[in-house]
Amino acid sequence: MKKNDLKTIMCRAWHLFRSTEKTFAVCLSKAWALWRLTRQMRAGVVRFAYEKADGSLRKACGTLRGVASTVKGAGRPDDGQTVKYYDVEAAGWRSFRVENFVTAY
Numbered sequence: 001m002k003k004n005d006l007k008t009i010m011c012r013a014w015h016l017f018r019s020t021e022k023t024f025a026v027c028l029s030k031a032w033a034l035w036r037l038t039r040q041m042r043a044g045v046v047r048f049a050y051e052k053a054d055g056s057l058r059k060a061c062g063t064l065r066g067v068a069s070t071v072k073g074a075g076r077p078d079d080g081q082t083v084k085y086y087d088v089e090a091a092g093w094r095s096f097r098v099e100n101f102v103t104a105y
Helices: 003-019 024-043
Strands: 046-051 057-063 082-087 092-097 101-104
Touching (some): 024 046, 057 092
Antiparallel strands (some): 046 057, 057 082
């Protein structure tokens, strides 16, 4: 684990705390779950679920490994409010807001 990882985890936890009305402990555990998700996606393909903007549940299969060639442009810097991933089934980049993450399985 790097120092930058802890910074990302804490930024996400504070964002969750300010945007939701949950306790900081709940927000911190969700931030750690998101960090584990991105770590697993860097290692391979992961199945997970999150709530879409319309309220429906989206089951996704995503990765961050070996997809650097599909990135177009410089992209936006990571603000800690979204998780970006490459959807293996749809063959395209997707993202979701951190407060909408449900589970990884």
